[in-house]
Amino acid sequence: MANILRLVVVVCGFCSSDVAFAGFTTRKLGPQPIWNSTVTDKLRQDLLLNYDKFARPAQHYNTTKVVFGLTIRHIELNEFKSTLVVHSWIRLSWKDEKLQWNSTNYGGLETLNLADHEIWQPDIFLYNSATSSGITHYGNVNCIVYEGGDVLWVPPAQFSVLCNLNLKYWPFDTQRCEMIFGSWTYNGDQIDIDPDNDGVKMELLIENSEWNIVDKSLKKNMKYYACCPSPYPDITIDLTLSRISPSYKALIVTPAFVVIILVLVNFWLPPQAGEKLILNGCTALIICLFMLYFTQKIPTMGTHTPLIVFFYSSCLYVVGFSIITSVVVIWLSRTKHSSPLPWIVKQPLTGTFGKILGLQTYIQQSSMTSHRVTAEEMRDHQVTDFDENNSGDEHHIIKSSNKMSLQQDWILLAAAIDRITFCFFSFLFLILTIVYSV
Known part of the structure; x- marks a missing residue:
């Protein structure tokens, strides 16, 4: 009995020591606050x-x-x-x-x-x-x-x-963009x-x-879909943007007028001038450079092609026809013709129609050459005491004068073609400017 009591005392003492040790450990190792909580923390x-x-x-x-x-x-x-x-x-x-x-x-x-x-x-x-x-x-x-x-x-x-985007009027275009906001999953x-x-x-x-916001609006829309009876609201914001284009006027519009002037000035050069082809070639090169610039500046679109692109491409066609006209004019004025200019063509050119075209200089040169040839022929008929050598020289002079008169008539025709083409292309450029600037 005594042994049992001693055993109970030992066990109780051991348990009490474990509890004390555990309490000590808890007190010693437990989380200790290092700051005081605020009202914001509690909230x-x-x-x-x-x-x-x-x-x-x-x-x-x-x-x-x-x-x-x-x-x-x-x-x-x-x-x-x-x-x-x-x-x-x-x-x-x-x-x-x-x-x-x-x-x-x-x-x-x-x-x-x-x-x-x-x-x-x-x-x-x-x-x-x-x-x-x-x-x-x-x-x-x-x-x-x-x-x-x-x-x-x-x-x-x-x-x-x-x-x-609609780039039809680039670089003087105005664009309109929408921003539509709404809930992704809730109706x-x-x-x-x-x-x-x-x-x-x-x-x-x-x-x-480059862009200015010229107008803005915000409105609410209610959309109904076949799948659902409930509406789906959204907010639509419309922004109207206008391109700031003063720099484009200097880069694109001004060269366009220069191209027109270069094409038209070509027809006022002398018919025999080979510089016509050089001038037309330089003009075509300038237009091609601008076309390459457009490909870098604006996208290639199947619709709404900018009018300025159409204008420059039309100018390139005009320059192509101008080159053909220049070749014809140079050929007419430089080739040695053996047949005279048809009377039905020469008469209007030496009359009022030629004066309207500004061909007075070429008409006077043709008249002076014809008058000199007529005087030489009359003197040949009146004077009979020339020797054979002198007669041969006079005949050669008359023959040369006839050729000069013949050549001047064809030069007159070449100049007339230049003037008529100038009037036609001036009217054509006027139409292109009106059509592509509206």
């Missing part, structure tokens, strides 16, 4: 404890109202990709029924900053985005939560939107999106060196 713990950020913060039969606004910072338009990049700030506000508290219970704390990944956010995305691989448009910034459950989120965003009975009172703001806009 965050109370709000976010068991908070599900993937569930819409309202009863399933209630609608979450989202107010949408946009502040544009900068724009970039890419003609080759038909995209508009908009750097902006988005303003989204909604009511989260799960984030409400009484400020009197938390030391008068009325607002709370929460990270965007900590709470629920409406899935408002750009429907006509050009970047389908990266659909998240917004930067990671905090949300401001008010004690009544109102949430304000103003993240920076970069949107790349597809635009249907109008779950999330209703409305524009705010400010709409599209541009106070912080950094000007673009």
Whole structure:
């Protein structure tokens, strides 16, 4: 019996020592706070404890109202990709029924900053985005939560939107692009999106060196689809952009007038001048360089080809015909003709029609040559005491004079072709200018 009592005492002492050691260990090794918690910490713990950020913060039969606004910072338009990049700030506000508290219970704390990944956010995305691989448009910034459950989120965003560009009037064109925002998964009975009172703001806009925003609008649309009875609201922002084109006037429009002048001046050179071909060749080279410039500056489009491209290509055709005309004129004026100019052609050219064309100089030269030949022939008939050598020389002079008179008539015809072509091409350039500038 005594042995049993001693055993019980030993066991009890051993157990009491273990408990004491365990208590000592707990007191020694337990977590010790190194800072004092604030009211904000307590509020965050109370709000976010068991908070599900993937569930819409309202009863399933209630609608979450989202107010949408946009502040544009900068724009970039890419003609080759038909995209508009908009750097902006988005303003989204909604009511989260799960984030409400009484400020009197938390030391008068009325607002709370929460990270965007900590709470629920409406899935408002750009429907006509050009970047389908990266659909998240917004930067990671905090949300401001008010004690009544109102949430304000103003993240920076970069949107790349597809635009249907019309470059017909390039470089004096105006483009219109749309940005369509809406919920990606919720219908109008779950999330209703409305524009705010400010709409599209541009106070912080950094000007673009090539484009101006001349008009903007923001409106709400309600769309119904055959699959679902509920509406799907969206916010459509229309941006009208006008190209800043003074530099293009110096680079493109002014050379166009120079090309026209070069083509027309060619027809006022003397008919025998071989410089006609050189001038036409230089003009064709200038036009080809501009066509290469256009291929680098604007995309090749199946529709809406710029009118300035049509104009330069038409000028290239005109220069081609001008080269053909110059070859004909040079051939007529330089070739030694054996047959005289037909009377039916020469008579109008030496009459009123020739004077209208400005051929007085060539008419006088032809008349002087003909008069000199007639005088020589008369003197040949009147004078009979020349010796044979003198008669031979006089006959040679008369023959040469006849050839000169014949050649002057063909030069007159070549000059007339130049003048007629000048009038035709002047009228043609006038038509091209009117058609391609409207």
